[in-house]
Amino acid sequence: MKRKPSGPKYRNLTARSGVIYYQRRFSGQRVRFSCETNDWAEAANVARLYEERKGIGRHPYIIVEVPALRDFAARYLEEDTAHLATTTREDRHRLLAERGPVLSYFGPRRLDEITARSLREWWGQEIEGSRSTKTGREYTNALAAVFSYAVDLDIVESSPVPAFREMLRRRSRTKRGRAESEGGREVRPIDRPEELERLVASARAEGPKAYVLVLLMLDAGLRLGEVIAVTWG
Numbered sequence: 001m002k003r004k005p006s007g008p009k010y011r012n013l014t015a016r017s018g019v020i021y022y023q024r025r026f027s028g029q030r031v032r033f034s035c036e037t038n039d040w041a042e043a044a045n046v047a048r049l050y051e052e053r054k055g056i057g058r059h060p061y062i063i064v065e066v067p068a069l070r071d072f073a074a075r076y077l078e079e080d081t082a083h084l085a086t087t088t089r090e091d092r093h094r095l096l097a098e099r100g101p102v103l104s105y106f107g108p109r110r111l112d113e114i115t116a117r118s119l120r121e122w123w124g125q126e127i128e129g130s131r132s133t134k135t136g137r138e139y140t141n142a143l144a145a146v147f148s149y150a151v152d153l154d155i156v157e158s159s160p161v162p163a164f165r166e167m168l169r170r171r172s173r174t175k176r177g178r179a180e181s182e183g184g185r186e187v188r189p190i191d192r193p194e195e196l197e198r199l200v201a202s203a204r205a206e207g208p209k210a211y212v213l214v215l216l217m218l219d220a221g222l223r224l225g226e227v228i229a230v231t232w233g
Contacts, residue, residue: 001038009044011157022047025154026056066155069114070098070107073146080149087225095142101126102139111147111156116163119143123168140165 001018004010012024013035020043023032033050035043050056067075073096081089096102105122106114119140127136140161147159196218203214216227 002040005040009048010040012047013040013043022050025152026054030152066110066112068108068110069146070103072111072150072155073103073107076146076149080145087229090228091138091225092142092145095139096146100139101131102143106143111150114160116160116167119160119164120167123164137168140168 001015004013004015012022014021014023015038018038020035020037020040021032022035022043023030025031035046037043037046077093077096081092084092094100098104098107101122105126106118109118123136127133127139144159144161147156147161150156151159200211200214200218203210213227216222216230217224222230
C-alpha cells in the first residue's frame with residue numbers, strides 16, 4: 001500500500017491491515033467503517049460521498065480557538081479518565097499536576113503550538129539530568145493521552161507525541177541511551193541490616209499505615225502502586 005498522501009481530504013482516513021478506514025466524530029458519536037479499498041484516492045472519494053449524504057460540512061464554518069494545554073488537561077482529567085483503573089487515574093492526576101514538569105513547562109501553550117521539537121526541548125530541560133528515563137516516559141504517556149482525547153474531539157488534527165517517541169527510540173540506540181533504559185539503573189539496595197532496622201522503626205513510629213506499607217514492600221516485594229491498591233477485608 002502506498003504511503004498516505006497529505007491534504008485535508010485524507011484527514012479522517014487510516015490504514016489497517018491493508019485496508020483504508022474512514023473514522024471521525026460527528027454529532028457526539030464516533031463513525032468508523034471500511035472504505036473497502038487500499039487506494040487512497042478511492043477511499044477519499046468514498047469519504048466525500050458519505051459526508052455529502054450525511055450533511056457533514058454543510059454547517060456554517062465556526063472558528064474554534066484551540067485551548068491551552070493547562071485548560072484542556074483539566075478537561076481531559078474530568079471527562080476521559082473514568083474508564084481507567086483507580087491507580088492509573090490517580091497517576092494521571094499526579095503526572096498532570098499544575099506544578100509538575102509538564103504543565104509548568106507547557107501549561108500556557110495552545111495544543112497546536114506543542115510540537116515534537118518542543119517536546120524534545122522539554123525532555124532536555126525537565127527530564128535529563130534530574131529524572132529517570134522511565135519517569136520521563138510516564139509523563140510522556142500522560143501527555144499522549146491528553147492529545148488523543150483532543151484528536152477524538154477534532155480540536156487538533158494529530159498528536160506530536162508519536163514523532164517525539166521516535167526521536168527517543170533513535171536516541172535509545174546509542175550507548176548512553178541504552179544505559180539510561182536499563183531496568184536496574186535506579187535500584188539502590190540497602191546493604192547494612194541496621195539501616196533496614198532504622199527504616200522499619202521509623203515507619204512504625206509514623207503510624208500503622210506507614211508501618212504496613214513498608215513491610216509489604218520489603219517482605220512481599222510489592223511496588224508502591226500495588227501496596228496503595230490493596231484493599232482489606
